[in-house]
Amino acid sequence: MIQIKNLSKLYQTKHQKIQAVDNVSLNIDHGEIFGVIGYSGAGKSTFVRLINRLEEPTEGSVVMHDQDITKMPANKLRKKRQKIGMIFQHFNLLWSRTVYDNIAFPLEIAGLSKAKRKEKVLELIHLVGLSGKEEAYPSQLSGGQKQRVGIARALANDPEVLLCDEATSALDPETTDDILDLLVSINKRLGLTIILITHEMHVIQKICHRVAVMESGKVVETGDVLDVFVKPQSKTTKRFVQQLNPLEHEKDKLSDFINDRDDSEVIKLHFIGNRARRALISEVAKKFDVEINILQGSIAPTQEGAYGTLFIEINGEKTILQNAIAYMKETGVEAEVVEHA
Numbered sequence: 001m002i003q004i005k006n007l008s009k010l011y012q013t014k015h016q017k018i019q020a021v022d023n024v025s026l027n028i029d030h031g032e033i034f035g036v037i038g039y040s041g042a043g044k045s046t047f048v049r050l051i052n053r054l055e056e057p058t059e060g061s062v063v064m065h066d067q068d069i070t071k072m073p074a075n076k077l078r079k080k081r082q083k084i085g086m087i088f089q090h091f092n093l094l095w096s097r098t099v100y101d102n103i104a105f106p107l108e109i110a111g112l113s114k115a116k117r118k119e120k121v122l123e124l125i126h127l128v129g130l131s132g133k134e135e136a137y138p139s140q141l142s143g144g145q146k147q148r149v150g151i152a153r154a155l156a157n158d159p160e161v162l163l164c165d166e167a168t169s170a171l172d173p174e175t176t177d178d179i180l181d182l183l184v185s186i187n188k189r190l191g192l193t194i195i196l197i198t199h200e201m202h203v204i205q206k207i208c209h210r211v212a213v214m215e216s217g218k219v220v221e222t223g224d225v226l227d228v229f230v231k232p233q234s235k236t237t238k239r240f241v242q243q244l245n246p247l248e249h250e251k252d253k254l255s256d257f258i259n260d261r262d263d264s265e266v267i268k269l270h271f272i273g274n275r276a277r278r279a280l281i282s283e284v285a286k287k288f289d290v291e292i293n294i295l296q297g298s299i300a301p302t303q304e305g306a307y308g309t310l311f312i313e314i315n316g317e318k319t320i321l322q323n324a325i326a327y328m329k330e331t332g333v334e335a336e337v338v339e340h341a
């Protein structure tokens with residue numbers, strides 16, 4: 001487990017003090033994919049760099065497998081860092097070295113023999129799907145391939161933790177998905193703990209088990225990804241969740257499709273996990289004397305199951321309508337009545 005306690009970073013420039021990370025405390029479990037999301041300037045990069053002490057904290061501690069990283073002397077820290085892999089938005093590859101030599105680099109530093117290096121590098125190249133590209137230079141690779149090299153290099157010394165600093169932000173959506181799939185498969189195959197920072201909720205939705213939302217250096221919300229999606233508490237989290245369903249915050253757009261009769265209600269349904277498979281709408285329509293108009297909906301897979309939202313307008317006699325809504329709530333599907341214009 002990684003225990004982060006009261007971690008803070010204050011930058012003091014000539015003209016101002018910036019509290020980049022402000023008293024952050026988190027526990028990250030072994031083998032989980034933990035996401036940190038925030039807008040630009042929230043303190044995400046600083047936070048992730050405090051974990052491996054690329055930045056020195058002003059206060060607080062980072063305890064990784066019972067070792068306090070913040071108190072380690074330089075030589076011990078150097079050794080420990082070999083067990084903390086890191087990948088970056090702009091890959092940070094050595095441009096004059098081939099794919100093979102980039103991946104071999106951390107193994108050279110760790111003092112592995114040439115034969116051992118070769119064995120490990122070829123295994124990693126296979127793992128990240130770059131077989132055949134051993135002799136290519138970074139300039140001859142696509143963005144996704146460059147990041148695969150970055151991942152292989154980060155895994156060279158069998159790390160306990162992989163830190164990902166906006167690792168997919170420079171990639172197109174399709175390549176982003178490929179890299180995220182690769183991270184999930186590495187997490188499963190190697191049981192590797194992954195901490196990733198991002199400003200995209202899609203990344204959190206697709207691969208994270210838990211998420212922390214950062215704002216002005218503080219963690220304003222944290223929890224299981226599905227819980228945070230269904231019941232976002234802070235304003236910032238709500239904005240991030242809306243990224244997944246951009247139409248949702250444009251409620252006035254919905255109103256174009258609403259009949260808005262006296263005997264109608266607009267309901268937002270949240271389907272979580274296996275409940276997303278239930279044919280709830282046809283069930284309700286058969287069971288109750290109501291009419292249901294589907295306004296809009298979306299569904300997204302997460303690591304903990306599917307998460308879907310559906311906006312419906314439901315018409316019927318008042319008591320029947322209330323009974324139908326109560327029935328939907330009883331099934332465990334979150335149903336909230338939406339105020340509309």
Ligand SMILES: Nc1ncnc2c1ncn2[C@@H]1O[C@H](COP(=O)(O)OP(=O)(O)OP(=O)(O)O)[C@@H](O)[C@H]1O
Pocket residue numbers: 011012013018019020038039040041042043044045046047199
């Ligand atoms: N070396 C530094 N010296 C002074 N201020 C810094 C330094 N690094 C970061 N900051 C400031 O700390 C705050 C947090 O920056 P940080 O890069 O951690 O945020 P972020 O959430 O990663 O944003 P982005 O996604 O834009 O990189 C910002 O106000 C930034 O200007």
